[in-house]
Amino acid sequence: MSRNVDAKPGDVARLTDLTTGGVTQALDRLEKAGYVRRDRNPEDRRSVLIRMVPEGRRRVLEQHQSASQIMGRIVSAYGEKELALILDFFARTNRARVEHYQARFSGAF
Structure with a gap:
């Protein structure tokens, strides 16, 4: 999702070895925290697509940059x-x- 790819919850469950219920709970938290949104799938109105929102993408990038700085300090040892x-x-x-x-x-x- 962080690479501009829409995902279906079932696909996320398969790729992460989580149950669909576990994915739903995680998505609920991510949506509430402002990282993702759920949109109706235009190809199948019964399903949803998960999309990162711009603010969520910015926050993930910021976290990755911070982690990279920490890893740089560790590697230098x-x-x-x-x-x-x-x-x-x-x-x-x-x-x-x-x-x-x-x-x-x-x-x-």
């Missing part, structure tokens, strides 16, 4: 060899995660 090892670990785990989700959701959308 490590040497080159330590960072190479950490990078290798994350690259391997990320590849495994991507392969897992590609296999799990191939053809789902």
Whole structure:
């Protein structure tokens, strides 16, 4: 959703391994906090699309920038060899995660 993509609650549930009830509760909180809104799906009036609102997008970007600054301070405490090892670990785990989700959701959308 933060990438200008509308999502259906059921899709969010499948991608996050949450129940539809759990997604509904999370969306209720996000909507109340001003991050998202629910709009009727123009292709299927029985369903809704979840859309980030501009203020929600701004707040998410602000949080990401703050987190990046914190991570920069943490990374600066490590040497080159330590960072190479950490990078290798994350690259391997990320590849495994991507392969897992590609296999799990191939053809789902």
